[in-house]
Amino acid sequence: MSKILVIAEHDGSSLNPSTAKTVACAASIEAAEIHVVVLAAAAAAVAGEAAQLDSVAKVLTVEGPENEHALAAVLAPQIVALSAGYSHVFGPSTTFGKDLMPRVAALLGVNQISDIMLVLTSHSFKRPVYAGNAILTVEAPADKVVVATVRIASYAAVADGNNAAIESATVDAELPDHTRFVGVQSGATDRPDLQTAAKVVSGGRALGSAESFDIIYALADKLGAGVGASRAAVDAGYVPNEMQVGQTGKIIAPDLYLAIGISGAIQHLTGIKDAGTIVAINKDEEAPIFEVADIGLVADLFKAIPELTEALD
Amino acid sequence: MQKILVGLKRVVDYNVRVRVKSDGSGVETDGVKMSINPFDEIALEEALRIKERGEAEEVIVVSVGASEAQQQLRTGLAMGADRAILVDSQESLTPLDVARIFKAIVDRESAELVILGKQAIDGDNSQLGQMLAAIWGRPQATFASKVELAGNKASVTREVDAGLETIEIDLPGVISVDLRLNEPRYVKLPDIMKAKKKPLDQLSIEELGVEVAAGIKEVTYEPPSERERGVMVDDVAGLVAALKDKGLV
Numbered sequence: 001m002s003k004i005l006v007i008a009e010h011d012g013s014s015l016n017p018s019t020a021k022t023v024a025c026a027a028s029i030e031a032a033e034i035h036v037v038v039l040a041a042a043a044a045a046v047a048g049e050a051a052q053l054d055s056v057a058k059v060l061t062v063e064g065p066e067n068e069h070a071l072a073a074v075l076a077p078q079i080v081a082l083s084a085g086y087s088h089v090f091g092p093s094t095t096f097g098k099d100l101m102p103r104v105a106a107l108l109g110v111n112q113i114s115d116i117m118l119v120l121t122s123h124s125f126k127r128p129v130y131a132g133n134a135i136l137t138v139e140a141p142a143d144k145v146v147v148a149t150v151r152i153a154s155y156a157a158v159a160d161g162n163n164a165a166i167e168s169a170t171v172d173a174e175l176p177d178h179t180r181f182v183g184v185q186s187g188a189t190d191r192p193d194l195q196t197a198a199k200v201v202s203g204g205r206a207l208g209s210a211e212s213f214d215i216i217y218a219l220a221d222k223l224g225a226g227v228g229a230s231r232a233a234v235d236a237g238y239v240p241n242e243m244q245v246g247q248t249g250k251i252i253a254p255d256l257y258l259a260i261g262i263s264g265a266i267q268h269l270t271g272i273k274d275a276g277t278i279v280a281i282n283k284d285e286e287a288p289i290f291e292v293a294d295i296g297l298v299a300d301l302f303k304a305i306p307e308l309t310e311a312l313d
Numbered sequence: 314m315q316k317i318l319v320g321l322k323r324v325v326d327y328n329v330r331v332r333v334k335s336d337g338s339g340v341e342t343d344g345v346k347m348s349i350n351p352f353d354e355i356a357l358e359e360a361l362r363i364k365e366r367g368e369a370e371e372v373i374v375v376s377v378g379a380s381e382a383q384q385q386l387r388t389g390l391a392m393g394a395d396r397a398i399l400v401d402s403q404e405s406l407t408p409l410d411v412a413r414i415f416k417a418i419v420d421r422e423s424a425e426l427v428i429l430g431k432q433a434i435d436g437d438n439s440q441l442g443q444m445l446a447a448i449w450g451r452p453q454a455t456f457a458s459k460v461e462l463a464g465n466k467a468s469v470t471r472e473v474d475a476g477l478e479t480i481e482i483d484l485p486g487v488i489s490v491d492l493r494l495n496e497p498r499y500v501k502l503p504d505i506m507k508a509k510k511k512p513l514d515q516l517s518i519e520e521l522g523v524e525v526a527a528g529i530k531e532v533t534y535e536p537p538s539e540r541e542r543g544v545m546v547d548d549v550a551g552l553v554a555a556l557k558d559k560g561l562v
Binding site: 011071072073076094095096098099100101102103104105106107109110111112113114115124128129130131132133134135136137138139140141176178179180181182183184185186187195199223231234235240241242247248250255256266273277278279281290291292293294295296297298299304307308311312 | 407412432434435436438440441443446447451455456473475476479483491492527531534536537542544545549553555556
C-alpha cells in the first residue's frame with residue numbers, strides 16, 4: 001500500500017486549486033492513503049478546505065510564523081521531517097512546487113520526478129520532456145521514497161464533500177534564516193485564474209500593443225474567461241509575465257482555449273495541448289496554430305474579435 | 314566576491330523539431346544542431362554583467378557530460394567567461410548526480426555564487442539549482458528576473474505564478490534564471506579567437522570524489538499523441554455557430 005503526503009499550496013487564506021489536482025494524481029495510485037499537509041502561519045482556513053477534498057484521509061497542519069511565506073529553504077527541512085513513514089511525497093508542478101520539491105528530494109538523498117502526467121504503477125510514471133515533444137516513462141526505485149511534482153494540467157480536481165480529520169503536527173527541524181521574503185507584486189485581477197479557468201482567451205504579438213489587448217479582455221469578460229498570452233506578447237511588454245502560456249510559462253488545460261493572433265510556436269502549443277477545444281483566429285492561414293486548432297478562422301483580429309464579442313450577447 | 318560558477322548544458326537547439334527514435338531509447342541527435350541551453354546563456358550573461366560591474370573577479374563555466382560539450386564551453390569563453398571546466402561523463406546522470414558534481418566544484422573553487430538556468434530544455438526537469446542549494450545547505454533563488462547584489466546579500470525578483478516575488482538571500486547561494494532577466498550578448502569573431510587560448514580543464518567524476526548513484530530509470534520514450542486538425546469556418550457567424558454546437562458558449 002502507498003502512503004502519500006501531498007504538500008498543500010496556498011496563499012495563507014485559501015487553498016490553491018493545484019492541490020486538488022495533485023490529490024487527484026495521488027488518488028490514481030492503487031490503494032493509496034493520502035494525507036495533505038498545510039504549512040502556514042495560521043492553517044485553520046486552508047486546512048478546512050483541504051479536509052473537504054475527496055480521497056484525503058487526513059490533513060496535517062504545521063503552524064508557525066516562519067511558515068507565513070512559502071520559502072523553499074524553510075519549508076523543505078520540515079517536509080523532510082514529516083516524510084518519515086510515507087512512500088510518496090507529492091507537490092504541484094507550479095512555481096511553488098517546482099521551487100520546493102527538488103530541495104526536499106535532495107535533502108532526502110533521492111531524485112525527483114518532474115511533471116507526472118500519468119500514473120502507471122506506484123513507482124512508474126509518464127512525464128513530458130523536450131517541451132512535450134516526447135513522453136518519457138520513468139521508474140523510481142522501489143526501496144526509496146518517491147518525491148515528485150504533478151503536472152496539474154493533466155488532472156481534474158477531486159470533488160469536494162469529504163470531511164477528513166485535521167491534526168496538528170509538530171516537526172523537529174532546524175530552519176535556516178539565510179532566505180527572507182521581501183514582497184510580492186501581483187497583477188491580480190477579478191478574472192478567473194489562468195491555471196484553473198474553464199475558458200481562456202490568449203493574445204499574441206499580432207495585437208501590436210498593450211492598449212489593443214483591451215479587445216482580448218473585453219472578449220474574455222464576455223465569456224467569463226481567464227486571459228493569457230504568448231511569450232512574444234509578454235516579451236514585447238503588452239502584458240505581465242504571469243500571463244505567459246507555454247513551455248516556460250503556464251501549462252493549462254481549459255475546456256475552451258481561444259488563441260488570438262498567436263502563430264503557434266511549438267513552445268506555446270506545449271502549454272495548451274490538453275485543452276478541450278482550441279479555437280484559432282489568425283490573419284495568416286499558414287500559421288502553425290491551425291494544425292492543432294479544432295476550429296480555425298482566418299481573419300483580421302481587429303475586426304473579428306469585436307464582432308465576436310458582440311455576437312456573444 | 315571572487316568567483317561565480319555558471320552551468321552550461323549542451324542540448325538540442327531550441328529551433329529543432331525533436332523526434333523520438335523508433336526504438337524508444339531516446340530522441341534523434343544524429344546530425345542535429347546542438348547549442349547551449351538558452352537559460353544557461355542568460356545565466357552566463359548575468360554573471361558577466363556582475364563581473365563587469367566590478368562585483369566579481371572571475372566567471373567559470375562548467376559543463377557535465379560528453380566531451381562534445383567543449384564546443385559550448387568555448388562559446389561561453391568567447392562570450393567572456395575566464396575559464397572552463399568540463400566534467401567528462403559518457404554515462405547518463407541524474408540531476409542529483411549533477412548537483413553533487415557541482416557541489417564538489419563549488420568546494421574546490423570556493424565559489425560564492427552559482428548561477429544556473431531555471432531548466433534545461435531537453436529533460437525539462439528544473440531541479441539542479443534547488444538540489445545544489447539543498448546539499449550545499451545554502452539559499453536558492455529560483456526563476457530570477459532581476460538580481461541585485463549588495464555585499465554578501467542578493468535581492469532577487471522571482472517570476473512566480475502569482476506575479477513577481479522578491480526575496481533576499483545571504484551569499485553564498487544559488488540563483489536560477491528565467492527568460493526575462495537579460496538579453497545575452499552576441500559572440501564576436503575576435504572573441505572566438507581569444508577564447509581558444511583560455512583554459513579549459515577536464516576532470517573526471519572520480520577525481521572530484523563524487524559517487525554516482527542509480528536513480529530514476531528511463532524506461533522508454535514515445536511520441537506524444539497528436540491533436541488533429543479541425544475545421545475552418547468562414548466568418549465570425551460560423552465560429553459562433555460552431556461554438557454553440559459544442560455547447561461552449
